[in-house]
Amino acid sequence: MSGSVYKVNIPQQKTTWYLPAIFVGMGFTFKKMLKNLFDKKQMPTLNYPEEKYQYSSRFKGNHVLTVKKDGSIRCTACMLCATACPAQCISIIASEDEDHTVEKYPIAYEIDMLRCVYCGFCEEACPVDAIRMGPEWQTPGLNGENFVYDIKQLAYRENLNNGKGVISVVDEKERHQLI
Numbered sequence: 594m595s596g597s598v599y600k601v602n603i604p605q606q607k608t609t610w611y612l613p614a615i616f617v618g619m620g621f622t623f624k625k626m627l628k629n630l631f632d633k634k635q636m637p638t639l640n641y642p643e644e645k646y647q648y649s650s651r652f653k654g655n656h657v658l659t660v661k662k663d664g665s666i667r668c669t670a671c672m673l674c675a676t677a678c679p680a681q682c683i684s685i686i687a688s689e690d691e692d693h694t695v696e697k698y699p700i701a702y703e704i705d706m707l708r709c710v711y712c713g714f715c716e717e718a719c720p721v722d723a724i725r726m727g728p729e730w731q732t733p734g735l736n737g738e739n740f741v742y743d744i745k746q747l748a749y750r751e752n753l754n755n756g757k758g759v760i761s762v763v764d765e766k767e768r769h770q771l772i
């Protein structure tokens with residue numbers, strides 16, 4: 594039995610030279626690299642962490658608990674911020690002062706920064722300027738516990754007036770004199 598033989602015509606591919614294109618690409622990259630090395634000002638990037646971007650003072654970054662003139666915490670533990678927080682990341686334990694003229698205050702105030710969505714509702718809800726959101730945005734940490742900020746971190750961290758805290762615009766005595 595004689596088998597039929599089929600001939601398939603495979604089109605011959607043209608030889609392609611890639612090397613010239615590779616050299617053109619490398620030349621372009623090298624030109625850009627030299628330009629960036631010798632004219633850093635035109636670069637849109639920053640050499641972080643040596644160079645940091647300065648955000649506006651209105652930037653809603655890390656929280657700050659303000660203090661009274663005597664350095665004690667301004668918060669009256671009214672829970673409005675915790676109630677307004679959509680991420681439910683604020684925990685407060687309130688206590689009363691022995692002096693009946695002094696308002697309630699928090700013996701514990703914590704914000705879980707990993708749950709916070711930086712919406713600013715807590716700042717808006719506070720009636721006594723006790724919590725603000727500042728221009729800081731770096732939140733480094735090695736484990737989850739590092740991201741639960743307590744009163745020490747929120748009010749007295751080193752970069753807040755050398756650890757003395759930020760004084761609230763609402764003064765305790767002045768406020769009661771108005772009432």
Ligand code: SF4
Nearest residue numbers: 678709710712713715
């Ligand atoms: S910024 Fe928003 S999510 Fe974060 S603690 Fe305040 S209210 Fe909660």
Ligand code: SF4
Nearest residue numbers: 668669671672674719
């Ligand atoms: S930070 Fe302001 S809103 Fe929150 S508990 Fe303190 S006083 Fe109330």
